[in-house]
Amino acid sequence: MTDEASQKTNDKCSVHAILPPNIEPDQKHRFEAVRSAIKHAWDGYNGVVLSPYRKSFKKYFGILPADDLMPLTSDGITWLHSAATLYDALDTLYIAGLKEEYEEALELTLSLPLPLHPTKIFEYSIRVLGSLLGAYSVSGDERLLDRAIFTADSIIDGGFRSSPTALPRPFDVLAPLRSSVSFLNIGGMIMQRLYTSIYRLGRDYMQQHRVNSLAGFGSFSLEFAYLSKLTGNSKYKDASDAIFEHVQNHIGHGKVVGVIPSMWNVMKGLPSTQMSGLGGGSDSYYEYLIKNAILLQPLTEKTDIEMLESYIKTLDESFNGDHTGIAFDENHVAYPTERGSDYNHLLCFVPGMLAVGEKFYDEPLDFKYDKGDTLSLAKKLLDGCWNDYQSTPTKLGNEKAWISNEGKKNSDDPSFLLRPEYVESLFILYRITKDDIYRERAWDAFQMIEKYCKYSQGYTSLTNVFLTKGNRRRKDEMPSYFLGETLKYLLLIFSPDDYIDLHEFVFTTEAHPLRQIRTMENMRSGKCDYATTTNQPTVLSLNIIFFAIAYCIFILARMKNPFSQKRRGNRKKNQ
Template sequence: MLPPSRRDFVSLTVSESGSYTNSKQWRRQSCWRKWKRLSRLQRSLILFTLMLLLVCGIATSPTLIRHWRGEIRLEAVREAFRHAWKGYKNFAWGHDELKPISKSYGEWFGLGLTLIDALDTMWILGLKEEFAEARQWVAKELSFDKNVDVNLFESTIRILGGLLSTYHLTGDSLFLEKAKDIGSRLMPAFSTASKIPYSDVNIGKGTAHSPQWTSDSTVAEVTSIQLEFRDLSRLTGDPKYKLAVMEVMKRVHKLNGKQDGLVPMFINTNNGLFTHQGIYTLGARADSYYEYLLKQWIQGNKTEKELLDDYLQAVEGVKKNLLKKSTPSSLTFVGELSHGHFSPKMDHLVCFLPGTLALGAHYGLPADHMELAKQLIETCYQMYAQMETGLSPEIAYFNTHEGSTQDVDVKIADRHNLLRPETVESLFYLYRFTKDKKYQQWGWEILQNFNKYTRVPTGGYTSINNVCDPASPIPRDKMESFFLGETLKYFYLLFSDDPNLISLDKYVFNTEAHPLPIWPQAE
């Protein structure tokens, strides 16, 4: 038997413990009974108040707001892609381009251009089901053994580039084998006395030729295939692809006819000389020459000094000859030069330049390149914002005379919008390097306007004829393959805050937005 003092202690402890437990149970039961006595309306009001307090608490968190906004925007791009893919799958499966209004398709080369262009976009967006069905088509249906003429440049950047990129991202050898096939079939284009390639190749017959109306190729086309063929040589171990395209660069480097690093638009495949000299533009037929000077230097791990020198000289040539300010907003724009006469004409295609300048600055080129990039992306955004639909025309003319009331004029023939990617591309680069949220906001506005004026309810998006008339933008009934290959991809990368999603320290994008790896050393 325990001593009294010990027995009292034990008794007291048990009593208090039991009392505390009973008290908690009583309080829980009491609260539950009180809750049950409330009317349904009272309970609903209390729950609503608690939810409101919770939501308000979350809403005041800037981090959560940014995260939610980012996820909403990323999902909006995925939804836009699915909608475009729905139209392509239903009405144009396996063909080159969707005609969403007429629910039909158009052919250019007859090689499933939209599907191949979109492969790496689907992979990046995480659209596994869509990617799997596209891969199956590539495996079972894609054949290059066809008696068909293809454009060397377009098939290189869209088909070869798309297959190479998808191979690098997935590691799936199917895409490398298809890339080898089309790459080898394009090589007859380089069988010219001048080593400047023909513009057209018959991939079935193994023959190549210039267009019927000229013996010229455009400078952009012959100097914007290098990233892809260089990569193909690296993957196959066969130097012939790289040697062919680098011979083109060497010859263009030595040519007369440049003005402060700026090149004419055409080059003759017979004698290898520039033609139509005296006209200089960063728009159509010359644009990606400048882009690929920088990107080849980056791809080759910054060892090919000749490419860098040509790029730096060209940027100085742009600043000296083509840059002007508009009136009344003093927007910096890139015009054109024709036999010494300046034109304030700027193609939407020129809006690749802010992104390219920013990329160069990221790789250690002069800081004023980044400042110019920021000025030019503001101009490219205004080409959208100052239009009644919020979508850019294909070509804009900038006012430079005192007393002008608006910066941008658009001619009737230039009012179309083809769903082009260049401005979104540059917004992506500027956001990736500066983290300035305004670039994401500008991109969001543009995406919303694409949805408002170019989205077709039954599936797909269409180019339009008139960005100046919201009531009647006039659909063109065509969805270019680059809308899936480039535009939506750059939207997604713009809205992502993950710097490792296609790191710009590991990949360089070809001019069709297909990422190719930067070489670990000069090769």
């Protein structure tokens, strides 16, 4: 096949990884500005975390690069033990047309082992599995799909298989059914199996391995359903369907219900609280109810239809009647809330969720907002998020606030963690309405991020959005979702509407774009001609088995509490 012919077949299977040729002239400089920000953030993480890793021997011992960048101290944060930023950034680099950076990231991605350390199953799924599927969706590279299959198998054989109920454990060691290609081959698998056996002896006695949030166990449907459709293997979708069915059976006793408790004991399969809402710990569960329908439409299976019905009931219970999902301030500005008073930045995903369901699911939804149509509700709630941004000197939003009975808004947590939810909803509302006000608000937010968060190496979070001067306002972390979501949505809002078209793609909760099933055949019939090899770390011989056993004992002895993980830079899924 000639180079020209190869390029043509590749074009059938991938978005154009260059500056979109039909971009509006007045938006080109904005697109390029965000593209430069993506490169700056990536260069910071790559330079501080990945470059030293490539030169080290850590990869031979199951140690992965740090998850997040610490820009102020030129260090990394490890909380997922899985190189989270590398994965989250992969499809962002491709979409931004940063070819060299993408190829370098892809090479490392395909060579990394599974984490030896116990990891948070949900976070691993949305970041690692989601990234592989998202990058596959936009590139058509079959190596990514093969790696995604291996990753999903490891998740199921870990947190799913070790749970006595349909609800997966919150933490577990990922235990593959076959050895990892790059992790010491057979020796690596034996080492991991040995560590897994030791780890699981004490796991059941730890409280944090018993209780999982609704989002934590209920946000697998999109990635798992997609993988089942791609492979023809129903085991992935069956596992996520079983979660929804379990929840509905235990709460609704056979009837479809909407808003449900946010925390559950996975060992007993029962709620551990009666608290509920659309925010942290629950959000992506509800988000996936409608996105699953969009991904798989037209719906034919009973569980998928019931998930859509549950979504509609959730909206009715949240925005009609007592209106626990909305609150008004003294100026009659509407905010997305939990329990009618608690506003937080995470909830700014709600306007986008409402708008996506209204416009990109082909059949009309039964939900009717009792004070107007669904799109007008989405606009009102997004106005509230914008108003929160406008209320601070930095023009960046509070992490948390609450609205009193008199309508006064009070800040509960004035930090800004580079979160994506606000710009995510701006992107969706712009694509739907074509109203330039959403582009202008996105540009304003981006400029403030550049002004207050940009640092010599990447970007920092802020401790207080009410402070405009001095490094005291800076928080030494750049969460992986900043590259995976925030900058990606900002880039796309200034790109043409057919660049990652929402009629063809649906975004996961971590902003990884998946092609809708009904458009998938167009990609898979392209017969893309991709390279099938990548550099792998040197394989060590099986003579190291003794060392593997000794190393497992060493790291277990070194950990004060190997079963506890503290989430750093927590994002949409606070659990």
